[in-house]
Amino acid sequence: xxxxxxxxxxxxxxxxxxRYDVIIMGSGIAGSTLGAILAKQGVSVLxxxxxxxxxxxxxxxxxxxxLKVFRLLARRYGIPELESLTSTDGIRVDIAPTSGTxxxxxxxxxxxxxxxxxxxxxxxxxxxxxxQTGHLFRQDTDAYLFxxxxxxxxxxxxxxxxEDVELTEDHVAVVGKSGERHxxxxxxxxxxxxxxxxxxxxxxxxxxxxxHHSRSLFTHMLGVRPTDACLRVGPExxxxxxxxxGTMHHLFDxxxxxxxxxxxxxxxxxxxxxxxxxxxxxxxxxNHDISPEEEFxxxxxRFPAVERLFxxxxxxRPWVSADRIQYASTKSVGHRWCLLSHAAGFIxxxxxxxxxxxxxxxxxxxxxxxxxxxxxxFDEERFRYVDELQQGLIRYNDExxxxxxxxxxxxxxxxxxxxxxxxxxxxxxxRFDRFTERFLDSGDDGVLRAMExxxxxxxxxxxxxxxxxxxxxxxxxxxxxxxxxxxxxxxGAELLKTVVEAPVVLxxxxxxxxxxxxxxxxxxxxxxxxxWLRHDGPDELRYLTTGVDVHGAPLSAGPEAEKALPH
Numbered sequence: 001x002x003x004x005x006x007x008x009x010x011x012x013x014x015x016x017x018x019r020y021d022v023i024i025m026g027s028g029i030a031g032s033t034l035g036a037i038l039a040k041q042g043v044s045v046l047x048x049x050x051x052x053x054x055x056x057x058x059x060x061x062x063x064x065x066x067l068k069v070f071r072l073l074a075r076r077y078g079i080p081e082l083e084s085l086t087s088t089d090g091i092r093v094d095i096a097p098t099s100g101t102x103x104x105x106x107x108x109x110x111x112x113x114x115x116x117x118x119x120x121x122x123x124x125x126x127x128x129x130x131x132q133t134g135h136l137f138r139q140d141t142d143a144y145l146f147x148x149x150x151x152x153x154x155x156x157x158x159x160x161x162x163e164d165v166e167l168t169e170d171h172v173a174v175v176g177k178s179g180e181r182h183x184x185x186x187x188x189x190x191x192x193x194x195x196x197x198x199x200x201x202x203x204x205x206x207x208x209x210x211x212h213h214s215r216s217l218f219t220h221m222l223g224v225r226p227t228d229a230c231l232r233v234g235p236e237x238x239x240x241x242x243x244x245x246g247t248m249h250h251l252f253d254x255x256x257x258x259x260x261x262x263x264x265x266x267x268x269x270x271x272x273x274x275x276x277x278x279x280x281x282x283x284x285x286x287n288h289d290i291s292p293e294e295e296f297x298x299x300x301x302r303f304p305a306v307e308r309l310f311x312x313x314x315x316x317r318p319w320v321s322a323d324r325i326q327y328a329s330t331k332s333v334g335h336r337w338c339l340l341s342h343a344a345g346f347i348x349x350x351x352x353x354x355x356x357x358x359x360x361x362x363x364x365x366x367x368x369x370x371x372x373x374x375x376x377x378f379d380e381e382r383f384r385y386v387d388e389l390q391q392g393l394i395r396y397n398d399e400x401x402x403x404x405x406x407x408x409x410x411x412x413x414x415x416x417x418x419x420x421x422x423x424x425x426x427x428x429x430x431r432f433d434r435f436t437e438r439f440l441d442s443g444d445d446g447v448l449r450a451m452e453x454x455x456x457x458x459x460x461x462x463x464x465x466x467x468x469x470x471x472x473x474x475x476x477x478x479x480x481x482x483x484x485x486x487x488x489x490x491x492g493a494e495l496l497k498t499v500v501e502a503p504v505v506l507x508x509x510x511x512x513x514x515x516x517x518x519x520x521x522x523x524x525x526x527x528x529x530x531x532w533l534r535h536d537g538p539d540e541l542r543y544l545t546t547g548v549d550v551h552g553a554p555l556s557a558g559p560e561a562e563k564a565l566p567h
Contacts, residue, residue, distance in 0.1 A: 077366065110251065
């Protein structure tokens with residue numbers, strides 16, 4: 001039989017694969033969201049993943065800002081599936097009745113062998129008229145977005161571990177274990193910690209570049225009791241929203257447990273609760289002689305209320321026990337490539353920043369990449385802001401979580417750090433509302449590009465000099481405590497005073513009152529806050545009630561008071 005030549009084989013199924021516009025490694029929420037956006041705009045996309053859907057993933061708790069970013073992505077790029085993530089009803093109807101609700105962030109501080117002090121209970125409920133944060137059962141939500149990306153036109157390869165990447169002047173390529181090779185014009189790495197690009201280019205920063213230290217162990221469980229049933233307190237110490245209806249953070253010196261129920265909303269058919277333990281590996285080194293479950297239960301037994309929480313709980317999937325989980329990269333963009341979100345870095349699940357950061361970075365990358373493809377110009381400079389944003393998100397989250405872990409030893413210090421975190425939550429959402437309102441009213445995408453023009457990308461309130469000063473005071477005081485230069489109680493007293501006196505801390509939310517345990521603003525509180533902000537608040541935040549023009553410049557007169565409230 002005559003041998004076939006390469007030319008003979010060209011028309012058979014062994015033909016060379018097509019050259020894609022964009023190759024995305026990683027088909028989690030980040031990769032699938034970006035893939036859907038690009039494919040909807042006519043870009044040829046190959047979406048690769050070393051694993052398969054459905055699958056377990058961490059990052060289950062959303063924030064109000066998360067939902068607003070994904071709602072904007074849905075409307076900016078015409079991907080309605082993203083809007084399904086913005087309410088518990090949307091998830092239940094469009095995806096599956098397997099996710100939970102998140103009506104608050106709950107924080108309870110514990111000391112070994114003691115019942116928690118109800119005077120130290122803290123709960124923050126972000127105000128919104130239209131959106132409801134939730135607990136995402138990621139195997140369902142991720143598969144839903146993955147399938148959406150396919151419907152919009154992405155080609156996919158699951159179970160395709162990438163062995164090598166090629167980054168050249170005129171193309172990129174990925175090579176699988178079998179030698180299968182795919183070529184493209186641009187490569188996005190959304191694969192997380194084991195980023196092939198970071199490995200190829202040696203991009204990881206040394207461990208000492210990050211301040212925060214923690215390791216983590218986590219799983220899903222059946223039979224986790226509601227926190228409300230485990231506390232020995234009277235009705236006078238009950239929060240406005242039951243603890244079980246939010247994300248619970250059980251804090252102790254240099255660590256915290258989480259409880260994220262998927263079964264806390266009517267109609268849920270998911271009995272599971274996500275649980276985990278994150279702790280400073282320097283104070284609590286891993287014991288390799290016991291199993292993760294034994295270690296978890298050993299720590300829970302130190303705190304009576306936490307022990308009751310998990311007394312009847314049964315593990316339903318293998319534990320993940322990770323060494324130090326912090327990492328960052330020297331750069332996250334280059335010629336024809338980008339590290340996306342968790343491929344660029346990660347700090348800690350405290351404050352549920354993961355999905356929010358993902359949405360922000362996708363929002364900043366997508367329009368730039370579409371323009372680069374249209375102009376066939378992938379110069380690194382046009383993606384510079386994406387790197388600045390990701391570096392800022394890592395830096396400020398590193399400092400915030402590090403300060404939080406330092407503060408867990410003393411309620412006064414923790415109470416102050418908590419209020420500085422809270423102080424950003426309403427302004428950042430109002431800022432986002434004002435820009436997206438103008439975008440939706442005008443249809444001018446330049447409004448959203450102007451939103452990126454802030455002095456401190458990645459800061460919780462990126463355009464606020466006053467908040468930056470407050471944040472820096474927090475870092476200065478907490479790090480002095482950490483170095484042993486002052487006591488936690490003394491640092492807490494000074495930082496609480498700083499919070500009370502800071503002009504950027506919004507009035508009428510309870511944040512200036514150290515005795516206010518439960519931040520749960522009612523409509524009248526929000527109206528008073530908006531009136532104060534418009535007439536007496538700091539000049540730099542006045543636009544949060546008056547709005548912005550199509551260039552992002554503050555307006556002197558703005559929406560009616562009701563319209564200026566959080567959406």
